[in-house]
Amino acid sequence: MIPEPQLSRLYQEVILDHNRNPRNFKEIPNPTQYSHGYNPLCGDDYHLYLVIDESGVIADAGFMGSGCAISKSSASIMTTLIKGKTVSEIAALKDNFLEFMTQAPLPASAKSAVGRMAMFEGVREFPIRVKCATLIWHALADALKDYSSGHKSTGGI
Amino acid sequence: MDRQKILEVERIRKDFPILGQTMNGRPLVYLDNAATTQKPVSVIRRMHDFYETEYATVHRAVYTLSQNATRECDLVREKCRKYLNAKNNSEIIFVRGATEAMNLVAFGYGRKFLKAGDEIIVSNLEHHANIVPWQQLCLEKNLTLRVIPINDQGELLMDEYKKLLNCKTKVVAVTHVSNALGTINPVREITRLAHDAGAVVLIDGAQAVPHLKVDLQEIDCDFYCFSGHKVYGPTGVGVLYGKLRHLEAMDPYQFGGEMIEMVTYEKTTFTRPPLKFEAGTPPIAPIVGLGPALDYVGRLGIDRIEAYEHELLIAATRRLSEVPGLKIIGQAREKGAIISFTIGDIHPHDIGTILDQEGIAIRTGHHCAQPVMRRFNIPATARASFSFYNTQDEIDRLVKGLEKVQEIFR
Ligand SMILES: Cc1ncc(COP(=O)(O)O)c(C=O)c1O
Numbered sequence: 001m002i003p004e005p006q007l008s009r010l011y012q013e014v015i016l017d018h019n020r021n022p023r024n025f026k027e028i029p030n031p032t033q034y035s036h037g038y039n040p041l042c043g044d045d046y047h048l049y050l051v052i053d054e055s056g057v058i059a060d061a062g063f064m065g066s067g068c069a070i071s072k073s074s075a076s077i078m079t080t081l082i083k084g085k086t087v088s089e090i091a092a093l094k095d096n097f098l099e100f101m102t103q104a105p106l107p108a109s110a111k112s113a114v115g116r117m118a119m120f121e122g123v124r125e126f127p128i129r130v131k132c133a134t135l136i137w138h139a140l141a142d143a144l145k146d147y148s149s150g151h152k153s154t155g156g157i
Numbered sequence: 158m159d160r161q162k163i164l165e166v167e168r169i170r171k172d173f174p175i176l177g178q179t180m181n182g183r184p185l186v187y188l189d190n191a192a193t194t195q196k197p198v199s200v201i202r203r204m205h206d207f208y209e210t211e212y213a214t215v216h217r218a219v220y221t222l223s224q225n226a227t228r229e230c231d232l233v234r235e236k237c238r239k240y241l242n243a244k245n246n247s248e249i250i251f252v253r254g255a256t257e258a259m260n261l262v263a264f265g266y267g268r269k270f271l272k273a274g275d276e277i278i279v280s281n282l283e284h285h286a287n288i289v290p291w292q293q294l295c296l297e298k299n300l301t302l303r304v305i306p307i308n309d310q311g312e313l314l315m316d317e318y319k320k321l322l323n324c325k326t327k328v329v330a331v332t333h334v335s336n337a338l339g340t341i342n343p344v345r346e347i348t349r350l351a352h353d354a355g356a357v358v359l360i361d362g363a364q365a366v367p368h369l370k371v372d373l374q375e376i377d378c379d380f381y382c383f384s385g386h387k388v389y390g391p392t393g394v395g396v397l398y399g400k401l402r403h404l405e406a407m408d409p410y411q412f413g414g415e416m417i418e419m420v421t422y423e424k425t426t427f428t429r430p431p432l433k434f435e436a437g438t439p440p441i442a443p444i445v446g447l448g449p450a451l452d453y454v455g456r457l458g459i460d461r462i463e464a465y466e467h468e469l470l471i472a473a474t475r476r477l478s479e480v481p482g483l484k485i486i487g488q489a490r491e492k493g494a495i496i497s498f499t500i501g502d503i504h505p506h507d508i509g510t511i512l513d514q515e516g517i518a519i520r521t522g523h524h525c526a527q528p529v530m531r532r533f534n535i536p537a538t539a540r541a542s543f544s545f546y547n548t549q550d551e552i553d554r555l556v557k558g559l560e561k562v563q564e565i566f567r
Contacts, residue, residue: 005514007510011507011566042522043537044506066504068506072504
């Protein structure tokens with residue numbers, strides 16, 4: 001049997017706050033990067049907009065759409081975390097977070113590698129909800145895929 | 158009158174072992190009956206015994222064990238015929254479930270008899286299983302798919318339906334009861350109008366057969382289907398009913414063993430219905446298990462089930478309407494015991510997780526009916542769907558669970 005999960009560890013106050021008042025909940029008209037994250041199973045559906053400046057720093061990030069408290073707060077917190085960071089920094093953060101959500105058992109180092117996203121640890125006790133927490137991060141990976149390939153192709157000319 | 162006799166629910170519950178379990182530390186409240194129903198001991202035992210002492214292949218073998226298995230399957234075919242009030246056992250085809258049945262009609266009938274420019278009508282209430290096969294057929298054959306719209310209560314707009322019907326309409330495929338909203342459609346009227354326009358009618362009975370009386374002579378549709386697992390039987394078996402003359406005219410839908418008369422490398426002749434549509438070794442034990450499931454429902458009496466579930470629907474609708482912020486999606490006058498709802502902007506997924514911690518199983522999502530969700534401009538709903546084994550106490554538990562949801566999301 002799955003160990004008894006704790007609701008209070010899933011719906012923490014900070015998570016609920018980001019669900020109520022999502023940060024960077026906005027469409028950015030001319031994003032340099034865009035992606036669409038959709039989970040057909042539960043209908044979580046988000047658009048992610050990034051503005052990356054010439055030095056490869058996330059100048060702005062926004063998201064729009066609808067979904068559950070876990071997916072929305074994850075998106076909200078993600079946007080606050082990635083702003084001001086470089087593309088390679090957030091790519092590493094994304095990898096760390098996806099590992100953090102899916103690795104079992106959880107190595108002690110994994111927690112410190114994800115910063116404030118560590119509050120999503122309780123979601124791990126609800127396996128069916130893990131994809132809610134990771135949806136926007138997969139969307140981030142998609143958005144960045146464009147960025148790296150875009151750079152490669154311009155670099156190749 | 159039979160209807161007046163009340164169901165002894167506490168006794169009935171003892172027939173369903175799983176209902177005595179606890180889930181996350183609380184007595185299980187199972188409210189996902191529209192997805193699938195739990196099984197009575199009689200079904201579980203029958204399949205167990207069959208495997209232990211009676212199992213063999215069907216149709217082909219000369220030995221007694223196989224002949225018995227064949228006979229058991231035939232008896233269930235006869236039970237299904239009676240249950241639906243079909244005329245002839247040859248009109249009862251065993252399939253894997255409603256999904257396969259609808260694919261069979263789309264590709265067994267539609268592919269043969271429809272031609273470019275023809276039209277197919279479905280409704281805005283359909284399960285994906287009654288949309289996608291038709292849509293694929295439309296792509297393949299250049300047909301047009303038309304959709305009967307619904308009103309804000311979730312009822313079909315019959316006047317719009319009449320306007321959609323014309324001489325190009327060849328198939329009308331509509332659900333008897335909506336799995337997403339509970340709406341009971343006027344299938345007899347739908348069929349009559351379609352027949353007047355010269356179209357054949359397929360009714361998806363997946364949500365009807367377990368909960369209301371189905372009389373195919375009265376409805377007069379050309380095809381009807383249901384899934385065994387939603388009527389307290391096993392998974393892996395369902396029934397497609399088709400009027401014999403259609404079944405005879407149609408092409409087989411799959412090819413292989415059991416469905417042939419004569420095979421040479423040049424040519425194969427097919428056997429007659431129903432076996433014409435039952436290629437391969439069928440799900441023998443599930444077919445056998447479907448028998449006691451229909452017997453069980455028959456013993457309780459479908460009239461009494463209908464009356465009792467209607468009481469549950471009325472009570473649950475009243476209690477849920479009192480929950481602040483709760484909005485019931487689908488308020489048809491004719492409705493089965495299915496309640497789809499949203500609570501403010503709390504996502505159904507969150508509602509589902511919190512109720513689960515209270516031991517309450519409800520469904521959240523689009524219920525394989527995305528066009529319904531789109532019609533109401535919502536991504537998903539929470540859905541409680543009831544059966545004769547549910548109780549007023551369980552409605553209480555549901556309401557208390559929803560109060561907890563609101564506490565967390567206050
Ligand atoms: C109305 C309706 N039609 C068709 C189906 C498909 O049934 P199955 O998955 O058993 O083939 C369902 C089940 O979800 C349903 O509710």
